[in-house]
Amino acid sequence: MPSEAGYVTGQRDLILDDVLHWVWSWQLQVHRLSLSTLGEGQGRDELDRRKSSSAASLDEHLLLVVGTNLSRALIEASKVHPPLTFPRELLDPLVLLRNIYEHWEEQRPTFRNRVDLHRSGREFAASFPDGQPWSIKYDGGEWRIGGVAAINEITTLLAGVEMEVLGQRQRAGGRE
DSSP states (O other), X not given: OBOTTSOBHHHHHHHHHHHHHHHHHHHHHHHHHHHHHHTTTOSSSHHHHHHHHHHHHHHHHHHHHHHHHHHHHHHHHHHXXXXXXXXXXXXXXXXXHHHHHHTHHXXXXXXXXXXXXXXXXXXXXXXXTTOOSSOEEEETTEEEETTXXXXXXXXXXXXXXXXXXXXXXXXXXXXX
């Protein structure tokens, strides 16, 4: 049966389940990134140290992938459950960075000199002139991917989103 927003009840539940999936994935990947950054550059020899740096870089990239999917899920959820709005200014940097990291072969060489930037790189540089892809900055208890994506702030706000969705699912007779 269609709701006022044009969604069937089951579709609405799937959309909210997607939000939970990506919130939980975010929490897991933040944990993985924190562990891999603690071990970054560690190892018995040069090869082990390079591998640990690669692990941290991968976890950083995967968090951006999760963040992009989370952004998509939250946009869809806000259509069926308006209380689930999330500050776009926190999510948009994740999407731009994900695009830059995903197309590293064209973005990284031009980003080093900020010359001839391509697509997302150009948009990122215009939006965040001090941003630095492929870096994590630690600033007053906050860590920022690319110097701009506020991981702790996003994680804290997502705890509220998780509680809202779980509460909504419970009120609607969901399985949570």
